[in-house]
Amino acid sequence: MIVAVVVLTVLGSALGLLLSLAARYLQVPGNPLGEEILQLLPGVNCGQCGYPGCGGAVEALVAGIAPPTLCPPGGPTLARALAARLGRTLGVADDQPLLLAEIDESRCIGCAHCGKRCPTDAILGAPRQIHAVFQEACMGCGLCVEVCPTECLQLRPPTPTLSTWCWPKPALAGG
Numbered sequence: 001m002i003v004a005v006v007v008l009t010v011l012g013s014a015l016g017l018l019l020s021l022a023a024r025y026l027q028v029p030g031n032p033l034g035e036e037i038l039q040l041l042p043g044v045n046c047g048q049c050g051y052p053g054c055g056g057a058v059e060a061l062v063a064g065i066a067p068p069t070l071c072p073p074g075g076p077t078l079a080r081a082l083a084a085r086l087g088r089t090l091g092v093a094d095d096q097p098l099l100l101a102e103i104d105e106s107r108c109i110g111c112a113h114c115g116k117r118c119p120t121d122a123i124l125g126a127p128r129q130i131h132a133v134f135q136e137a138c139m140g141c142g143l144c145v146e147v148c149p150t151e152c153l154q155l156r157p158p159t160p161t162l163s164t165w166c167w168p169k170p171a172l173a174g175g
Helices: 002-025 032-040 053-063 075-086 113-117 143-147
Strands: 100-103 153-156
Touching: 032 053, 032 075, 113 143, 143 153
Parallel strands: none
Antiparallel strands: 100 153
16 A cells, blocks of 8 residues: 555656646747737627637737727727737727716616626616616626616716816817
8 A cells, every 4th residue: 555655656746747847848938919918908808809708809919810999898098009019000999989888877777687797897786776887997898788678878978087087179270
C-alpha cells in the first residue's frame, strides 16, 4: 500500500512538472491588440453586435471584418476609441447621440420584465412596484424596451446633471 502511494505521488509530481514545462515552452503567444481591444469593450456579451460575445467581436475587429461602430452598448465613445486604436475611420456613429432607458412611472405596472433583461442591472425595482433606471449604469442597449408590456420604457437622451452638463455649441453666423 505504501508503494502504491509513493508511485502515484511520484507519477503525479512528474506529470505536473511536465505540464508546467509544456505550458511555459510550448505556449502560443496571444495577440496583444486583441487583448487591448477586449479591455475597451463593455464585456457584457449581449450579442447585439452580431457576434457570440465580446471575444467574437474582438476577433472580427482585429481581422478587419467588423467596423469600429459594431458595439451599440458602448456608444459613440467606444466607437471613437476603437477607431483610434485600430487606425480606422468612423462611419455614421460619430453623429448618433447616446440614448439611455427612461421609465414613465405613471404607466409602469411593476411587472419586472425589464430588470431581468438588463445586462448591467441598471433598473431598480421589484414586482408590483414602480421601477427606476440608473443612468450611470445604463448602456442604452434597448433590451429592456423590447420586453416592456406597457411601453413605459423608452430610449431618450440622458438627462443632464451638474457633472455632465456643458454649454451648447454656438450657432455659426451667416451659415
